[in-house]
Amino acid sequence: DTTAGEDAPNFSLNDLDDNVVGLNDFNGKVLVMFFFGNSCSSCIGAGSKIQTQLADAYNSNNDFAIIGLDQWNGNKNAVSNFKTSANVNFPLLLEAASVAQSYKTTYDRLVVVDKMGKIRFRGTGLASSDLSQVIETVQVYIEK
Numbered sequence: 001d002t003t004a005g006e007d008a009p010n011f012s013l014n015d016l017d018d019n020v021v022g023l024n025d026f027n028g029k030v031l032v033m034f035f036f037g038n039s040c041s042s043c044i045g046a047g048s049k050i051q052t053q054l055a056d057a058y059n060s061n062n063d064f065a066i067i068g069l070d071q072w073n074g075n076k077n078a079v080s081n082f083k084t085s086a087n088v089n090f091p092l093l094l095e096a097a098s099v100a101q102s103y104k105t106t107y108d109r110l111v112v113v114d115k116m117g118k119i120r121f122r123g124t125g126l127a128s129s130d131l132s133q134v135i136e137t138v139q140v141y142i143e144k
Contacts, residue, residue: 005120008113009102013069013093016080021067021093028115030141032066032134034090034127035100037107038074038082046108046127047086053131054138055090063115063142069096071107110134114141 008031012022023031034050036043050066058064068088070079073095083092093099103111105122110130112121121137123130 005118008111008117008119009099011096011099011102013096013099015091015093016076016083019091021091023113023117026065026113027117029063029065030115030138031113032064032138033103033111033113034066034068035071035096035103035105035107035109035111036068036082036086036127037072038070038078039072040107042126042128043108044082044086046131047082047088049128049131050110051086051088051090053135055088057135058138058142061142064138066090068092069099070094071096071100073097112137112141115144 008023010023012020015021032054055066079092079094105111108126110123110127112134114120120141121134
């Protein structure tokens with residue numbers, strides 16, 4: 001991706017528990033952002049792989065964080081249902097269409113932001129097909 005290394009746009013969104021979550025909460029961490037559509041079947045399918053291969057795998061690493069962002073701007077109920085169907089337990093943020101736009105991405109995509117707030121990977125394929133590349137990117141930047 002030719003844009004890797006650009007500053008990640010700031011954002012501030014509510015999660016399912018009404019906590020406000022923003023990019024600045026992840027300063028000093030490698031952040032994986034999973035942009036999804038709340039009833040997108042390929043997103044739901046990718047969820048459990050993302051949970052096991054990223055969220056669970058790096059759970060104990062303080063330099064890692066992962067969030068999901070609902071690009072379809074579904075209501076809390078729709079996003080809650082996605083969380084259950086996709087079998088994920090990382091934080092899911094609501095009303096993320098504008099964030100997807102500012103990150104120049106769409107649903108069923110993964111984006112990696114490094115500890116300094118720079119975009120290091122912006123997926124152009126489905127999340128499940130970019131997963132191994134995302135894991136490699138996380139591995140590289142988590143050690144920096």
